[in-house]
Amino acid sequence: MEDHSMFQTYIIGFIFLIIFYYIIKRPRIGANEPPLVPYTIPILGHTYxxxxxxxxLIKKCKEQYGECFSIYVFGRVMTIVSRSSLNEVFKSHDDFDLAISEMIPFHLVFEHSGGLDKVIHINARVAREEISGKFNIYTPIIQKYLLKGIDKWIGDCKEPxxxxxxxxxxxKITALPISNVLVGEEAASHDDVVKSLGDLAFDLGPLVAIPPILAFIHQKLHEFVITLPLRFGWNPISHHREVIINRIKPVIEKRLNEKKVLGNDYKPYNDALEWYMNRPDFDYTNSKKLLFYIDALFILTFGAIGTTSRTVTNALYDMAGRPEYLNELYEEALMIDKECNGSITFSDIEKMKKLDSFIKESLRHTDETLSLAHKVVPESFTFSNGYTIPKGRLVNLFMSDILKSKEAFGDDAEEFKPFRFVNAKSPATKVDRSYVVFGGGRRACPGRFFAINESKLILHKVILKYNIKTQNGNIENKVYIGPNTTPSRNPLIYENRK
Structure with a gap:
């Protein structure tokens, strides 16, 4: 009898504990905030x-509550915005880096950079001035190493x-030319350099793969647990850092010696490394400063190789499942190839109108539901519609809503029409209120010109060399991971062009 009474006491205590926890974790919404969508599961909210x-979920919420509303996921309120509210976020906030840092602890992974915000303005200049700004100079070297990579990893396909x-x-194919653009041909001639730069983004995957279950208790608890290995000395990029330092130090010494000997006759190298070396505070003999620039290089790499290869991969699956459009793209590629005798120039890339349109349509159909999260800092923000979002709130953007807007793209906005932009004077690099895959406002991706032009060059070479199809002959679906997607994981079939 006493044991039964004790058991009842424990059960009652546990129930009261749950009720108490529910009360203290219940979201509190201010009077002027966007409406919080009701949910039926206590504590979990909308997480499932x-x-x-x-x-x-997000489509239904927008239909009921308009373009600005909040949901409760993983123990916190998240505000979702779209259309005009989305562009207000781009225009008014420079806090994309803070939102990313909540998913990937940049301040610990790239410990020598001092955090993403410390180097983002430097890398924006590198991307704009050195990488995108010199694409016409880089075109021959990119072409050279793309062909090398295609031969190495795809090769001869006489039989399918x-x-x-x-x-x-x-x-891997993309990492080869980009490595040459980042650190120069001499350093990139080493396979371990190309591998390290190519693997970097994928090696950070485990840090974002763990669902933030502990965030139901407190957001900081989840961050503390996933960063424990980092705090005890493990870092997924430590090996890559050693590789790059060992390979670029001799290159830096060689260039500095050339500058000393040649003086005004020294001809600067065209790569990001040279740009970093010309910074007034660059000093490779100072370990702290060298490591700062290595981490800056890694952050630049993180946003360059993986995103470009993802764009190319999605476009290839979109082509492989639509053979009638692949044939049209082949005809355009063949005409350009004959005109330039196989040696593509920047002006030839600009002639790839159908391919550019195809890439833009592929990017429009990545099917990301939410993307480009921002964090409201340093103070609360009020939209033109009167809603106020408090300081510290995570704002996520209803990406697919604006990318498939009928007002912007017509009644067939949901359809995949690969050549809809051919005569629209709307290249894949152009950022506007309805095409936001590269962000918007002052912080629109400065490397998008390089990324799109390199994607066109890769796809041009692949289309010329191979006929590509899916295994089952159908259009492959993306792999959905919550609000995000990745390319299909099924094989593609390659066969030499006859």
């Missing part, structure tokens, strides 16, 4: 639907060849 039925892990393979 956010993970497994994201598109349905099924190649798995398309994104991983094109990440």
């Amino acid at each position: 639907d956010y993970l497994f039925h994201t598109k349905k 060849k099924a190649i798995p892990r398309t994104w991983s393979m094109f990440n």
